[in-house]
Amino acid sequence: MxxxxxxxxxxxxxxxxxxxxxxxxxxxxxxxxxxxxxxxxxxxxxxxxxxKSDFSPAVQRGLAMGGSVGILGGLIGLALSPGAAVIAGGILLASGLGGAGAGAWVGGMVGLTAGxxxxxxxxxxxxxxxxxxxxxxxxxxxxxxxxxxxxxxxxxxxxxxxxxxxxxx
Known part of the structure; x- marks a missing residue:
């Protein structure tokens, strides 16, 4: 569209x-x-x-940034936990999805307040x-x-x- x-x-x-x-x-x-x-x-x-607001672009930016930060956090967590290598995929997926969700929510709230x-x-x-x-x-x-x-x-x-x-x- x-x-x-x-x-x-x-x-x-x-x-x-x-x-x-x-x-x-x-x-x-x-x-x-x-x-x-x-x-x-x-x-x-x-x-x-x-x-009227910047909701949609802000959600998209928050989703991308939050997902990136979540995956980065998951990688750091894997590097610091020696026994976590067995469930590495699950940790990365969970941290990426959690970060993306949080980023989208925060981005949406900020976008609603901006014209x-x-x-x-x-x-x-x-x-x-x-x-x-x-x-x-x-x-x-x-x-x-x-x-x-x-x-x-x-x-x-x-x-x-x-x-x-x-x-x-």
Whole structure:
């Protein structure tokens, strides 16, 4: 999946873009609207904390770093315990999984408190009253959806796509 960004001038345009995306068979759970605080979105799908924060990238970084530290700790433990060589695989697996789990949890908690770094580029436009429409679409449909939005809504500004996003958020 890839996330595509579009800046729209107001709520009516956002509503028509969302309706057109539903017609294009993009599920509502893959459409996210970010607007200035206090803007009533009514039935539009508002971006959740997962889209507004750095949760997902932070979990991925924590998972990788925690797993690495866990395996390193397991190797050090094996080197210091002469009788542990018999169960070395189990020790490394347990320490790696434990470290990865702890790293993902800590990374997620830190990521929830940090704003999404990709959204910083849109802060000024959102504060001026524009709305950000984020669409999570299959990689193969990115060009098709971007062209559809351009053709149906010339006033909407496309702002590219993120690198691949994970499936779980």
């Amino acid at each position: 890839k996330r595509i960004y579009f800046l729209v001038p107001g709520i009516e345009t956002a509503r028509t873009v969302v309706n057109d995306m539903l017609v294009a068979r993009i599920p509502e759970k893959h459409i996210h609207i970010l607007a200035r605080r206090g803007t009533p979105l009514e039935e539009l799908p508002e971006a959740t904390m997962l889209q 999404n770094t990709h959204l910083k580029a849109f802060e000024e436009a959102i504060e001026q009253g524009q709305m950000l429409v984020m669409l999570d679409v299959p990689r193969a449909r990115v060009d098709e959806i971007t062209e559809r939005v351009r053709a149906l809504h010339p006033q909407v500004q496309p702002h590219g796509a993120d690198p691949d996003i994970p499936v779980f958020p």
